[in-house]
Amino acid sequence: xxxxxxxxxxxxxxxxxxxxxxxxxxxxxxxxxxxxxxxxxxxxxxxxxxxxxxxxxxxxxxxxxxxxxxxxxxxxxxxxxxxxxxxxxxxxxxxxxxxxxxxxxxxxxxxxxxxxxxxxxxxxxxxxxxxxxxxxxxxxxxxxxxxxxxxxxxxxxxxxxxxxxxxxxxxxxxxxxxxxxxxxxxxxxxxxxxxxxxxxxxxxxxxxxxxxxxxxxxxxxxxxxxxxxxxxxxxxxxxxxxxxxxxxxxxxxxxxxxxxxxxxxxxxxxx
Amino acid sequence: xxxxxxxxxxxxxxxxxxxxxxxxxxxxxxxxxxxxxxxxxxxxxxxxxxxxxxxxxxxxxxxxxxxxxxxxxxxxxxxxxxxxxxxxxxxxxxxxxxxxxxxxxxxxxxxxxxxxxxxxxxxxxxxxxxxxxxxxxxxxxxxxxxxxxxxxxxxxxxxxxxxxxxxxxxxxxxxxxxxxxxxxxxxxxxxxxxxxxxxxxxxxxxxxxxxxxxxxxxxxxxxxxxxxxxxxxxxxxxxxxxxxxxxxxxxxxxxxxxxxxxxxxxxxxxxxxxxxxxxxxxxxxxxxxxxxxxxxxxxxxxxxxxxxxxxxxxxxxxxxxxxxxxxxxxxxxxxxxxxxxxx
Numbered sequence: 047x048x049x050x051x052x053x054x055x056x057x058x059x060x061x062x063x064x065x066x067x068x069x070x071x072x073x074x075x076x077x078x079x080x081x082x083x084x085x086x087x088x089x090x091x092x093x094x095x096x097x098x099x100x101x102x103x104x105x106x107x108x109x110x111x112x113x114x115x116x117x118x119x120x121x122x123x124x125x126x127x128x129x130x131x132x133x134x135x136x137x138x139x140x141x142x143x144x145x146x147x148x149x150x151x152x153x154x155x156x157x158x159x160x161x162x163x164x165x166x167x168x169x170x171x172x173x174x175x176x177x178x179x180x181x182x183x184x185x186x187x188x189x190x191x192x193x194x195x196x197x198x199x200x201x202x203x204x205x206x207x208x209x210x211x212x213x214x215x216x217x218x219x220x221x222x223x224x225x226x227x228x229x230x231x232x233x234x235x236x237x238x239x240x241x242x243x244x245x246x247x248x249x250x251x252x253x254x255x256x257x258x259x260x261x262x263x264x265x266x267x268x269x270x271x272x273x274x275x276x277x278x279x280x281x282x283x284x285x286x287x288x289x290x291x292x293x294x295x296x297x298x299x300x301x302x303x304x305x306x307x308x309x310x311x312x313x314x315x316x317x
Numbered sequence: 318x319x320x321x322x323x324x325x326x327x328x329x330x331x332x333x334x335x336x337x338x339x340x341x342x343x344x345x346x347x348x349x350x351x352x353x354x355x356x357x358x359x360x361x362x363x364x365x366x367x368x369x370x371x372x373x374x375x376x377x378x379x380x381x382x383x384x385x386x387x388x389x390x391x392x393x394x395x396x397x398x399x400x401x402x403x404x405x406x407x408x409x410x411x412x413x414x415x416x417x418x419x420x421x422x423x424x425x426x427x428x429x430x431x432x433x434x435x436x437x438x439x440x441x442x443x444x445x446x447x448x449x450x451x452x453x454x455x456x457x458x459x460x461x462x463x464x465x466x467x468x469x470x471x472x473x474x475x476x477x478x479x480x481x482x483x484x485x486x487x488x489x490x491x492x493x494x495x496x497x498x499x500x501x502x503x504x505x506x507x508x509x510x511x512x513x514x515x516x517x518x519x520x521x522x523x524x525x526x527x528x529x530x531x532x533x534x535x536x537x538x539x540x541x542x543x544x545x546x547x548x549x550x551x552x553x554x555x556x557x558x559x560x561x562x563x564x565x566x567x568x569x570x571x572x573x574x575x576x577x578x579x580x581x582x583x584x585x586x587x588x589x590x591x592x593x594x595x596x597x598x599x600x601x602x603x604x605x606x607x608x609x610x611x612x613x614x615x616x617x618x619x620x621x622x623x624x625x626x627x628x629x630x631x632x633x634x635x636x637x638x639x640x641x642x643x644x645x646x647x648x649x650x651x652x653x654x655x656x657x658x659x660x
Contacts, residue, residue, distance in 0.1 A: 118543060123448060150546030160537035164559045173555060174545035223541070230545055 069094040069234060069264040070115055070152075075129035077110050077119055084110050086288040087129075092281070097256060097265045099279035099296065101272060103316065107288040108268040109157075112236045115266070116152035117145040133234070150178070152234040153227035158243050159219035161211035161226070167194075168207040170222055174230035189229050196262075197225035198255045217248025224255070228263075235259065237267040241274065253278050272312060276300050284308045381634055384627030391621065396628055400593040404614075404622050411625035415596045417632060419508065419604040422597040423583060424576035426512025427519055431576075432569045434516070435523035439565075442524075443531035444553055455525065462521035470585030473514040478505035478586060481513060486601055501601035506588035508597055508604040514582050519572035526571055526648065530564030531557050567647030574640040577608075578633065584609035607633045 070092040077085035084107045092098045100108045113119040115131050117138060130137045138148045161170050171190045172180075180186060190207075194200040199221040203214070211222055220240060227235060237256070241249040256278045259265055269275050275282050276296060283293040284305075292299060292308045303309040310316060388396055388411055399412020438458060442451055482505030489499045501507075534557050542556035558565065589595040589603030591614075597604050607629045618626050 116544070118540065121540075121543060146546050146548050149544060154540075154544035156537060156540060156544070158537060160535075160541040162538065162541065162555065162559065164562065173542075177545065177547055177551055177555070226541075226545060 066096070067094045068092065069134065070266070071130075071132040072111070072115070073130040073132065075111070075114055075131060076127070077107070077114055078126040079110075079122065080124045084288050085114065088285070088288075088290045090283055090290060090293060092264065092266060094264050095260050095262075096280040097260050097267060097278055098281045098283065099275035100266065100268045100283045100285060101270070101275050101311075102285035102291075103311065104270065106285045108270075108285050109238050111285065112154075112238060112266055112268055115234070116149050116154055116236060118149070118154065120145070150174075150230055151232055152236060153230065153232035154236045155220070155223050155227055155238065155240045157239045159216060159223050161214075161219050161222050163210060163212035165211055166208045167203050167211055167214070167222060170211040171225045171229050173226060178230065190225075193225040193229040194222075196228050196255070196259065197221040198251055198258075199225055215248075217244050217251060220244060220248070220252060221255070224252070228259075232263070234264045234266065237265065239268050239270060242270065249274070272300075284311065286311070377634065378631075381627055381631040385624055385631050387621055387624035388628045396625070397632070400596060402591040402593075404618075409621050411621070411628070413607070413625075413629055413632060415593065416591070416605050416607045416610050416629060418597050419587075419589070419595060420577055420606040420608070420633070420636070422600075423508055423512045423515055423587070423604065423606055424573055426509065426600070427515035427576035428569055428573045429516075430513060431516035431519045431523055431572055435520050435527060435568070435572070436565070438520065438524040439527035439531055440553055440557075442528045444549075444557065455528065459521050459525055461517075466518070466579060466581040467585075469514055469518055470582035473510060473582055473586040477514060478510050481505045481510045485509070490601055497598060498600050500599040503601060504588070504603075506586065506603060507601050508587060508589075509600040511583045511587040511604065511606075512600070514586055515576045515579055518579060518582060519575050522575050523568045523572035526568035527561075527565045530561040530568065530648065533564070534560045563647045563650045567644045567649075570640055570644035570647060574637055574644060577636050577640060580608035580612050584612050607636075 068091050070090075072088055072090045075085055075088045075090075076083070088107075088111060090111075100111060102108050110119055114127055115133075115138075119125050119127055127139065130139055132138070133148070133151060137143070138145075138152075162173065165173065168190055171193050172186050175186060175189055180189075191200060194203065199218060202218060203209075203222075211219065214222060220243075224235075224237075224240070241252055244252070253274065256265055256267065260280075267275075267278065279296045281294065282296045282299045284291045284299065284303075284307075286307055292303060292305045294304075299308065300312060303312060392399060392411060396411060396413055397417065398414055399410070400414050401410040401412045402415075403410040442455055442458075446454060482503050486503035486505060486507075486509060490501060490503050493499045494501075538556040538560050539552050540556075542552040547555055583606055587604050587606065587609055589605045591605050591610055595603060595605045611626050611629055611633075614622070615626055
């Protein structure tokens with residue numbers, strides 16, 4: 047702790063900031079599908095440049111929670127949200143905030159790889175930038191290479207950038223989707239069970255790249271795989287029936303859970 | 318060569334089993350007849366009615382070919398490129414070019430205008446419409462297909478024609494008259510009106526097939542577009558139209574097929590008389606299409622004249638056949654892609 051404070055003191059700009067700045071905070075977040083109340087008063091503080099895992103049994107609202115963060119939840123008919131999600135202290139649900147701009151800052155990767163099948167690998171990655179009106183070829187080329195590099199895919203596809211996005215293997219498709227999300231340079235990357243459709247080798251690659259990403263991005267990953275949460279995340283939140291049961295450093299939460307429910311879930315008594 | 322010797326041997330040896338086999342066949346046939354269940358009867362009926370479709374197709378092509386033999390025999394390939402249409406005995410001369418082009422031009426107008434409207438409808442229905450509106454609206458649009466073509470013709474003749482004349486053709490011929498395509502006087506009784514009436518008639522087909530295609534696009538594609546910060550229109554463009562493009566193209570071609578074959582409404586508003594003059598050089602000119610010519614002259618045609626109409630029929634038949642096969646292939650491709658993205 048002392049060490050960190052000293053380090054902070056050498057950078058005067060950061061003095062007034064907390065040691066580890068918060069990137070996303072949810073405040074009394076509630077979400078519904080029709081009459082189904084799926085998130086209940088979830089208040090969660092997600093730290094910048096760390097990986098936060100959200101675990102919990104199926105149907106506990108994990109996916110809904112992260113889909114509320116980039117305002118994807120409201121796209122489902124009859125979905126409702128109340129409460130606040132702060133991105134750098136600004137409420138993304140405030141009046142007049144354009145959800146499109148929120149989603150450009152908070153990228154997302156889905157459970158099943160969903161590249162655009164009619165587009166080439168290159169165009170898949172460049173799609174977001176082109177939406178932003180980027181037409182400069184040199185800049186697009188650089189961004190595509192950088193994103194594919196970050197997604198650990200560049201070496202595998204650098205000679206077949208013209209191939210269709212759907213011609214890649216499942217694991218490669220998922221990394222292509224990660225590259226597509228990173229290309230628009232979001233500040234946060236949300237991952238909704240990104241490995242659930244992949245084999246162990248593809249999963250290992252994605253876990254490795256997630257660890258690599260936290261230098262530049264804040265990552266929130268939903269997973270039903272507790273070992274995965276333990277391997278990749280710095281912080282873990284345990285959700286049960288739409289409520290946040292426990293949240294803390296991953297090692298602490300896994301080794302000394304304070305709540306009985308968490309312990310029972312982690313030891314496989316239910317879920 | 319040993320073959321004859323063997324074959325002599327073989328005939329006697331093989332004849333017997335062959336005869337036995339025959340017995341067996343008739344045996345089982347009668348046995349089957351005895352044990353004919355209602356299920357077998359149903360299968361037999363369904364199969365024969367199903368194959369009737371093929372029979373009709375084959376008979377149609379045979380009849381058309383046989384009917385048109387005379388005209389193709391006399392004019393050969395020139396029947397397709399000629400422009401004369403003289404039915405007076407002794408100086409008969411037939412050329413189909415003005416009607417082939419008339420058909421293509423009216424269908425072309427129909428599809429280019431119709432696809433825009435239909436895509437708008439399809440996008441609204443599949444992407445924007447609240448669910449309580451979606452199904453009633455789709456029903457209403459599909460109901461348009463049930464309006465008889467003669468009704469469209471009457472409406473075109475007594476109502477729509479004047480709108481086209483006053484609000485479209487008059488300005489076009491006044492200000493853009495120097496372009497050959499808009500040359501002529503605005504009468505509202507011409508190729509443009511026929512094309513526009515057709516464009517309305519193909520809306521149900523094109524919009525409902527494209528709507529189905531769009532709704533078959535998995536929602537993960539839309540989410541992908543949303544997640545990289547696409548606006549609603551960009552989601553449609555990136556996630557839906559691109560994914561479903563071959564199906565939408567197929568829908569357009571299907572509409573084209575309908576426009577090519579449509580007869581009654583076109584005949585009522587297109588306002589041309591057969592002859593070299595109806596070559597569609599301007600949209601503001603009366604025209605004649607393959608189907609409208611067949612419809613107007615079939616009643617009192619004989620001999621070579623009748624054969625010429627059969628000739629038009631075979632051209633029309635081929636157009637429709639090729640267009641429809643092509644369209645089905647395109648639509649079919651989209652539905653095939655749907656399952657196979659991850660694998």
